Amino acid sequence: MSFVVIYLLFISVTSFAVFGTDKFLAKNSRARISEATLLVTTFFGGTIGSVLAMFIFNHKIAKRSFLMKFFIVVSVQLLLIYLFYRYGIK
Template structure:
């Protein structure tokens, strides 16, 4: 079951990363954009890691404090969830 959740997070992160890249390209072209609520939705349902990576790599939405902080916090939550599902005890690692 853990593999399913991790696979979901990976899948949605790739999707969110691509959405950030597409939205950046559309912004440069002054064409129809991806609605912000869709970007947030992808981040909330598991794509926060991809959203944050896309934000940094494409330099997109970096001036928006809600995106910078929100995507970062969600990404940290999903990274911790992945570590938990993999059985990695973060407290043991930090106490060495």
């Protein structure tokens, strides 16, 4: 497997775990993981893990303010991917 595939698998699993941990903490009235941390793991490649966790754990899917930030992060990712493939790195 290439480095990129391994990295994306690792960050997706990490993001999934971070969202799952935050849901566990929320259900048990304990200190939470910040939304910024959730969004950072998403931004750095954990989008698939984040989306899966949001639906599997039913976490953050009803909070509009978070969803707006989440969709902005995903939109920026898609724009960066487009620019990378369109213009490459020189």
